[in-house]
Amino acid sequence: MERILEVNDLHVTFTTYGGTVQAVRGVNFHLDRGETLAIVGESGCGKSVTSNAIMRLIPDPPGKITKGSIIFKGQDLAAYSEKKMRNIRGVDISMIFQDPMTALNPTLTIGTQLMEGLKEHKKITGSQAKQKAIEMMDLVGIPNPEERLKQYPHQFSGGMRQRIVIAIALICDPDLLIADEPTTALDVTIQAQILELFSTIQERTGVSIILITHDLGVVAKIADRIIVMYAGKIIESGSKRDIFYRPEHPYTKGLLNSVPRLDAKEELKPIAGTPPDLFSPPKGCPFTARCPFAMEVCDKVYPVSEKISDSHQVDCWLQDERAKQLMAAKSLQT
Amino acid sequence: MKHMLKYILKRLLIMIITLWVIITLTFILMINIPGSPFNSDQSSNETVQANLEAHYNLDQPYYIQYLLYIKSIVTFDFGPSIKQPNQTVNDLLSRGFPISFELGIITIVLAVISGILVGIIAALRHNGFLDYLTMGIAVLGISIPNFILATLLIQQLAVNLEIFPTATWRSPAHMVLPVLALATGPMAIIARLTRSTMLEVLTQDYIKMAKAKGLSPWKVIFKHALRNALMPVVTIMGTLFAGILTGTFVIEQIFAIPGMGRYFVESINQRDYPVIMGTTVFYSAFLIIMLFIVDVVYGILDPRIKMHQKGGK
Numbered sequence: 134m135e136r137i138l139e140v141n142d143l144h145v146t147f148t149t150y151g152g153t154v155q156a157v158r159g160v161n162f163h164l165d166r167g168e169t170l171a172i173v174g175e176s177g178c179g180k181s182v183t184s185n186a187i188m189r190l191i192p193d194p195p196g197k198i199t200k201g202s203i204i205f206k207g208q209d210l211a212a213y214s215e216k217k218m219r220n221i222r223g224v225d226i227s228m229i230f231q232d233p234m235t236a237l238n239p240t241l242t243i244g245t246q247l248m249e250g251l252k253e254h255k256k257i258t259g260s261q262a263k264q265k266a267i268e269m270m271d272l273v274g275i276p277n278p279e280e281r282l283k284q285y286p287h288q289f290s291g292g293m294r295q296r297i298v299i300a301i302a303l304i305c306d307p308d309l310l311i312a313d314e315p316t317t318a319l320d321v322t323i324q325a326q327i328l329e330l331f332s333t334i335q336e337r338t339g340v341s342i343i344l345i346t347h348d349l350g351v352v353a354k355i356a357d358r359i360i361v362m363y364a365g366k367i368i369e370s371g372s373k374r375d376i377f378y379r380p381e382h383p384y385t386k387g388l389l390n391s392v393p394r395l396d397a398k399e400e401l402k403p404i405a406g407t408p409p410d411l412f413s414p415p416k417g418c419p420f421t422a423r424c425p426f427a428m429e430v431c432d433k434v435y436p437v438s439e440k441i442s443d444s445h446q447v448d449c450w451l452q453d454e455r456a457k458q459l460m461a462a463k464s465l466q467t
Numbered sequence: 468m469k470h471m472l473k474y475i476l477k478r479l480l481i482m483i484i485t486l487w488v489i490i491t492l493t494f495i496l497m498i499n500i501p502g503s504p505f506n507s508d509q510s511s512n513e514t515v516q517a518n519l520e521a522h523y524n525l526d527q528p529y530y531i532q533y534l535l536y537i538k539s540i541v542t543f544d545f546g547p548s549i550k551q552p553n554q555t556v557n558d559l560l561s562r563g564f565p566i567s568f569e570l571g572i573i574t575i576v577l578a579v580i581s582g583i584l585v586g587i588i589a590a591l592r593h594n595g596f597l598d599y600l601t602m603g604i605a606v607l608g609i610s611i612p613n614f615i616l617a618t619l620l621i622q623q624l625a626v627n628l629e630i631f632p633t634a635t636w637r638s639p640a641h642m643v644l645p646v647l648a649l650a651t652g653p654m655a656i657i658a659r660l661t662r663s664t665m666l667e668v669l670t671q672d673y674i675k676m677a678k679a680k681g682l683s684p685w686k687v688i689f690k691h692a693l694r695n696a697l698m699p700v701v702t703i704m705g706t707l708f709a710g711i712l713t714g715t716f717v718i719e720q721i722f723a724i725p726g727m728g729r730y731f732v733e734s735i736n737q738r739d740y741p742v743i744m745g746t747t748v749f750y751s752a753f754l755i756i757m758l759f760i761v762d763v764v765y766g767i768l769d770p771r772i773k774m775h776q777k778g779g780k
Contacts, residue, residue, distance in 0.1 A: 188679060190675065190678060190679060218681075219681045219682075219683065220681060221681070222678070222679055222680065222681035223679060223680035223681035223682075224681060227679065228676075228679040230672050230675065230676060231672075232672060235671060235672040235673065236672040236673055236675075236676050237673055237676070238673040238676075238677070238691050238694075238695070239673075239695065239769070239770070239771060240694045240695055240768065240769055240770060241690075241691070241694075242770075249680065249682065249686075249690075250680035250681065250682070253680065253681060253682055253683075253686075254681060285770040285771070287770070287771050298676070301676070301680070302679075
């Protein structure tokens with residue numbers, strides 16, 4: 134499979150009056166063509182910052198990619214100039230935003246907003262652009278596309294607007310689509326429709342998708358692989374089966390336990406505590422303070438990545454042989 | 468289009484009613500000012516005064532006078548001035564208005580264009596040196612009344628440095644100081660407002676989306692941000708027009724510009740009733756039309772504002 138994106142040791146910081154926030158602290162992952170990768174984690178864990186860094190849309194100042202590389206089709210985007218980056222955005226990599234109610238400009242027609250990316254990047258006549266726009270509207274399932282191109286965003290429902298946002302993102306046939314919480318602002322039935330749409334589009338265009346979300350239900354539906362982020366680091370990554378059936382990191386387990394289930398008899402178990410302050414992130418594992426299995430070493434040294442299988446990787450001291458022995462001994466005692 | 472026409476007709480009706488209320492109020496205020504146009508005339512005796520009053524229909528009961536005024540407005544013939552012999556109110560208006568209009572329009576264009584540009588620059592350099600500098604100057608511009616600024620400008624640029632002429636209205640060089648004095652306040656207000664709305668708009672998702680499409684910064688700002696940022700600016704434009712309009716009275720006085728302002732002020736002092744009514748009606752009509760244009764522009768800028776009242780479709 135063709136490797137389309139490789140992120141190596143990515144560090145992103147934000148400089149504020151209060152100090153420097155280390156939002157992303159050494160993130161490594163890759164993405165193949167036609168694959169869907171989900172990045173999950175709670176608010177502030179660095180998942181959106183990571184995706185914005187790939188698009189190079191982090192406002193600078195205050196944000197800055199301080200270290201690492203973003204290899205997209207063999208080229209390091211982290212080293213690209215702003216001008217060169219403009220030819221990547223919207224053409225090779227597109228982005229979908231969380232809230233379709235605010236992602237469309239209220240004063241421009243849908244047609245204008247759909248076609249402007251196309252006109253900016255491709256040598257194309259007005260009628261060709263319109264033809265393509267109608268095609269895209271068809272693809273995302275909007276009836277009467279020709280007529281609706283002349284309308285304004287306020288004349289569409291939330292679900293329809295998200296379809297339009299998707300159409301805008303796909304109009305230049307990108308290789309990579311970054312969807313930042315694409316269903317969070319929608320109600321559940323519309324969510325299902327939009328997720329369905331993602332699958333259809335991927336089948337037809339072969340686009341790779343990075344899905345940023347905190348909703349594990351969404352992940353279960355369309356992701357191939359999953360990355361779990363916490364406090365700016367990837368703490369566990371694996372295939373969908375790995376993460377859902379064999380989660381190893383206490384944080385991942387906690388996340389799965391806090392998903393509401395229809396057949397559950399017990400109450401939901403939230404993860405107690407709050408994430409660490411990223412102005413001065415802890416030296417050791419950032420989850421230590423909230424971890425029910427925390428050991429002395431956790432607070433002092435960041436764990437070594439353990440490979441559980443070819444696809445499954447976790448950063449946790451519990452994977453260490455010595456910890457396993459200790460746990461076994463403890464369970465004998467009780 | 469049909470909605471648009473209906474809206475315009477409706478607005479026209481409201482404009483006429485507004486104008487009528489202004490006329491009536493002005494009339495009531497006018498007849499309640501003590502004195503008459505002929506009081507200061509030393510030469511007049513009782514018979515002359517009675518004859519004069521009869522000539523200008525001032526001996527009639529108020530309601531007849533009122534009806535006569537209404538009639539003169541409907542026919543656009545305000546009659547002769549009492550104080551300026553051999554001149555009709557229409558003469559005064561047609562002589563003074565073009566000059567006042569010129570002053571006002573140049574001021575408005577300057578204030579709007581430069582105000583918006585300064586606002587954009589300040590927003591783009593948010594918390595930078597240019598931002599602090601322009602907004603600092605803007606605070607000064609808002610706080611200094613135009614008549615103070617006018618005298619300062621005359622003192623420095625006309626008298627001390629002799630760059631521009633001191634007064635009157637003859638060549639473009641003559642226009643610089645009065646326009647500057649009049650435009651600074653509105654310009655500062657527009658700049659500050661544009662800056663703050665621009666800053667707000669720049670954080671919106673659709674701006675990020677426009678950037679994510681790979682558009683140039685130029686397009687992101689002028690096509691996507693500015694249009695949305697201008698809504699509040701357009702809203703206050705009506706008030707600013709009114710401010711500039713009344714500002715012209717003062718500025719014309721200071722720079723000895725032969726515009727309408729002089730007649731407006733003098734007519735009240737001299738109880739020149741036809742001129743008072745004429746200038747008031749004229750200015751009100753002008754302002755009402757400007758406000759109407761602002762509303763139409765607002766509708767063009769923002770498609771969500773409907774030109775008709777009864778719900779969407």
